[in-house]
Every structure is written in structure tokens, then in C-alpha cells.
Amino acid sequence: MKDITRIENPKLVKHLEAPEVTLLTGSRQVGKTTLMRQIQDKLQGQGKTFFHFNLEFENYLNAFNENPLHLFDFVPTKKGSKTIVFIDEIQYLKNPSNFLKLLYDEYKTDIKLVVTGSSAFYIDEKFKDSLAGRKRLFHIKPISFAEFILYKKGKDYFSYLAKGLNPKNSIPQVYATEMEDLFDEYLVFGGYPAVVKTDDVQEKIDILIEISTSYVQKDLFDNGVRKSNEFRMMLELIASQCCGQLNVNDLSKMVKATVPTINNYLHLLEKSFHITQVKPFFNNYSKELVKMPKLFFQDNGFRNALLNNFSRLITRDDKGTLLENQTLQQLLVHYREQDIKYWRTTEQNEVDFILKDKKALEIKFKQEEFKESKYKLFRSVYEEYPLLVASFKKEKNKLSVWEI
Structure with a gap:
């Protein structure tokens, strides 16, 4: 079975030349190890030396815990050349x-470190400020729709994607029809590599x-969450409220958990790369709502699994929700998270996305x-914000979400 080409790959390969630690983060089964292996294949083809360690193997884990310098029991180094060391988990x-800091500070001329970490909340706890200036984080997400198309259909179709907010993009109708069928599949099942x-x-x-x-059973247990049923209930509730405003007080009452507990659960979800919060946009307008963020899932397939709903798009009551949820992921290709907001008033006037470069998107x-x-x-x-409308289908001089 062929590999999925990741758009992040060239950026990662380029960063191998930088001295800083290359750190790949993302949720479980999102393809970090596969991406690492693809980079290694490229290095092997270039005749370069590298070593790979998976810390799920206790012999490596115990040795490195005892003393970081035990790395050199397994990795010979040569003067005048740098050895690339990949460390998984x-x-x-x-x-x-401390492990990375010591090796970077003392041996950055001898070794280049490329490492993966399963979830951001692990990094929050263990990766302290001591690594500031010593690492670059690459957030590996589920397969994007552009990568999905590249895998399924090749470069001809791929060339029509990721053009940004341009409603005048042209695409042959035969391509557009097939693209919509593939987008239907993607909106329901998402972008985890094994699923794709x-x-x-x-x-x-x-x-x-x-x-x-x-x-729920492994990641959360590892982080001290013992009330898995309570957490699961909250997960299902926010999945059903996806793209809606996040009211922590209401969640607290429905789940019968304290507000601090709900906030902690949401923090874990966000730091393990499953949800994103979009903050409200306002500009000194008294009737604009400025408190509650809107909650989005980073993968529709994961969200649909929580609701056990894998019905085709045309039959679903939440197809608009799936489309809006995916739109955020498309926008995050072009914008930073903090540069995307939404607008809503107390009279329920709303615009789905307000972008930093003064564009509005419904x-x-x-x-x-x-x-x-x-x-x-x-x-x-x-007045200075042009309002664009994006929909599922491609129409002449109109914007479709899958083009963004």
C-alpha cells in the first residue's frame, strides 16, 4: 500500500539542517512515526547516517533514563560530520x-535530534522553558483534504486545492463532481491515515x-483522569454541540462535574490536539458577544465516532456542522489559530469566521x-470586511469549502 504524501515533509527535511531539536507533536495514530520513516527513507537514499530509537522499548528507555549520555553507547559519532538521531515517543x-537540553547544549555539533511526542499535554508537563530556543515544534495533524486528494487522485486534482479565499477559481465540472464525492467521504470519516x-x-x-x-482509556488515564464515564459524557456533549458556543457552566450542570473539572477536561482535549477554540471578534460594539469561544474538532471522523454517526452526508441533520468544522481546518492552512475569530451579537446576528486580513466568511x-x-x-x-460565502458544491464565481 502506497504512502500518503505529507505536505509538511519538505519543511521537516529542510529543518534537518538546523541545529535545534526537531519536535513532531500530534494526537495518537496521526502519522508522526510514518512521517519520520519517510524522512529516513529520503536520508537513506542520500547515503546519510542516522539512528532510530523507539522508547516503547524498555532497553532504550531505561538506558536513557539512567543517563542521557548512554545514547552514545548506541550512536557512534565522527568528527566533522553530524549524525541524525530519531527518537520516537x-x-x-x-x-x-533535561535529556534534550543536555544533548543539544553539549553535542549539537555532533548530533541532530528529531523526536516525536504523542500529545501536547505531555509536553506542557515535561518540556519546560529550558528548551526555549533549542527546539522547533511541528504540529502533525490528521491528513488534510489536499493530502487526501493527492493520495486518492494524484496531482491533477490536487492542483485545484488550497488556493485560498478566491471564489473565481476555475475547475472542470468533471473534476468538481468527483471532488464533491470525495469531500463527502472526507467530511464523514476524516483524515486519520489508517482510515484514509x-x-x-x-x-x-x-x-x-x-x-x-x-x-479515553489510555491517554486520559495516563494523565490522572479516573472518571472515564464522566469524561466520555462531556466528550459526547461537545461533539453534539460542535461549532457552537462553549458554555462551561452548562456543561458542568449536564455532566454533574465541577467547572474546574470541565475546564481541566477541555484543557486535556485541546492539548492532545482534538479540539480547537475560536474566540469572538469585537470592536467596541456594545451588543457584540465577547466571552464564549466556539468549539471545533480537529477531525470530523473522531467527532463522528464519539456520536457513533457515520451516515452519508446527504442524510445527516448536521451536515452544515461538519462543513463548518472542516472549514476551520482548511483556514488553518493559511492562518494562525489566533488570527481566526467569529462574530455574534446578542440578537443572534452571526458571521462564522472573521480573519485577520480583514475578510469575513460565512x-x-x-x-x-x-x-x-x-x-x-x-x-x-x-464595511472594510468583504463577506464571502462558501458552500459544499462548486458553482461559477462562488467559493466551495474544499477549495480553501
Whole structure:
């Protein structure tokens, strides 16, 4: 089975030339190890020397915990040349920050470190400020729709994607129709590599259910969460409220857990790369809501597994939600998280996304669902923000979400 080409790959390969530690983070089963192996294949083809250690193997873990310098029991170095060392699952070390700091400070001319860590909350706990200026983080996400298309259809289709907010992009209708069918599949099953690689629907479902279940049972247990049923209830609630405003007090009452507990759960979800919060946009307008963020999932397949709903898009009541949720992931290709906001007033006037470069974006499953009259207030207050509408299908001079 062929590999999925990751768009991050060239950036990672280029960073091998930098002295800083290259740190790959992301949720479990998102493809960090595979990406690491692809880089190693490239190095092997160039005749370069490298070593790979997986810290799930206790002999390496015990040796490195005892003394970071035990690395050199396994890695010979040569004067005048740098050896590349790959370390998988760095968070298993008792003190990974000290391990990396020592090796970087004392041996950065001899070795280049490339490491993976399963979840950001591990890094929050163990990777202290001592690594400031010594590392660069690469957030490895599930397969993007552009990568999905590149894997499924090749470069011809791929060339029509990731163009940004340009409604005048042209694409042959035969391509557009097939793209919509593939986008339908992607919106339901998401971008985990194992899911993308199989064409068997039941296998896709089984993989996603296993990913969501193992997250609750393993990752959270490792971080001190013992009330898995309580956490699961909250997960299912926020999955059903995806793309809506996050009201922690309401969640607390429904789950029967304290507000600090709910906040901790949300923190763990965010730092393990499963959810993203988008903050409200305001500009000294008294009736604009400025408190509650909107909550999004980083993968639709993971979200659908929590609800056990893998129905085709056309039959779903939440197809607009899936489209809006995916839109955020598309926007994050072009914008930083802090540069994307949403706008809403106490009278329920709303625009889905407000972007730092003074663009506004509204998501409708069908273009005809957009009613100009509902956006008069926004246009009058923010005249300098052109309002674009993106939908599922590609129409002439109109924007489709999968083009973003």
C-alpha cells in the first residue's frame, strides 16, 4: 500500500539542517512515526547516517533514563560530520526536557535530534522553558483534504486545492463532481491515515471507534483522569454541540462535574490536539458577544465516532456542522489559530469566521441558503470586511469549502 504524501515533509527535511531539536507533536495514530520513516527513507537514499530509537522499548528507555549520555553507547559519532538521531515517543522519559537540553547544549555539533511526542499535554508537563530556543515544534495533524486528494487522485486534482479565499477559481465540472464525492467521504470519516488508506467502510468505522475509545482509556488515564464515564459524557456533549458556543457552566450542570473539572477536561482535549477554540471578534460594539469561544474538532471522523454517526452526508441533520468544522481546518492552512475569530451579537446576528486580513466568511451547505438581509448589521459596522460565502458544491464565481 502506497504512502500518503505529507505536505509538511519538505519543511521537516529542510529543518534537518538546523541545529535545534526537531519536535513532531500530534494526537495518537496521526502519522508522526510514518512521517519520520519517510524522512529516513529520503536520508537513506542520500547515503546519510542516522539512528532510530523507539522508547516503547524498555532497553532504550531505561538506558536513557539512567543517563542521557548512554545514547552514545548506541550512536557512534565522527568528527566533522553530524549524525541524525530519531527518537520516537520522547514523553516516556522521566525528564525529556533535561535529556534534550543536555544533548543539544553539549553535542549539537555532533548530533541532530528529531523526536516525536504523542500529545501536547505531555509536553506542557515535561518540556519546560529550558528548551526555549533549542527546539522547533511541528504540529502533525490528521491528513488534510489536499493530502487526501493527492493520495486518492494524484496531482491533477490536487492542483485545484488550497488556493485560498478566491471564489473565481476555475475547475472542470468533471473534476468538481468527483471532488464533491470525495469531500463527502472526507467530511464523514476524516483524515486519520489508517482510515484514509482503507476503502472498506466498516473498517473505517472500526478504526475510528478504536481511536476514540483508546484515547479515553489510555491517554486520559495516563494523565490522572479516573472518571472515564464522566469524561466520555462531556466528550459526547461537545461533539453534539460542535461549532457552537462553549458554555462551561452548562456543561458542568449536564455532566454533574465541577467547572474546574470541565475546564481541566477541555484543557486535556485541546492539548492532545482534538479540539480547537475560536474566540469572538469585537470592536467596541456594545451588543457584540465577547466571552464564549466556539468549539471545533480537529477531525470530523473522531467527532463522528464519539456520536457513533457515520451516515452519508446527504442524510445527516448536521451536515452544515461538519462543513463548518472542516472549514476551520482548511483556514488553518493559511492562518494562525489566533488570527481566526467569529462574530455574534446578542440578537443572534452571526458571521462564522472573521480573519485577520480583514475578510469575513460565512458557511452555508448550499449557496441559496445565504440571505443577504441577515448580514446588514455586520456590513454596516464592518464595511472594510468583504463577506464571502462558501458552500459544499462548486458553482461559477462562488467559493466551495474544499477549495480553501
